[in-house]
Amino acid sequence: MRILKPVIGALVFGVALTACSQNSNALDTDAEEIKVAAPILTVITRHEPETQFMALILTKTAADQGNPVRILLCDKVGNWH
Known part of the structure; x- marks a missing residue:
């Protein structure tokens, strides 16, 4: 159980980085090509x-x-101590 918390934390961080890097790539394209x-x-x-x-x-x-993705951690899930 203790080993899964860092793994899940790393996965959340990785997903966030992936989402941020893809959003910054969208800024490099023409406004006509961007699909919202x-x-x-x-x-x-x-x-x-x-x-x-x-x-x-x-x-x-x-x-x-x-x-684009967003993650919401509710209740005790967001408590990482």
Whole structure:
């Protein structure tokens, strides 16, 4: 259990970096070519590491496909101490 917290934290960080790098690439294209899509919102409310991990994998897949993503950690999930 203790080892999964750093892994999940690293995955959240990786997804955030991927989303930021893709958003900065969109700024380099012409305004006519930019397709505005609503961001995918991943809401994680369960404390089980397996549930969190699967949600983050699906979110990373969406980000890798060029979709903007946002992650919301609710309740005890956002408490990392």
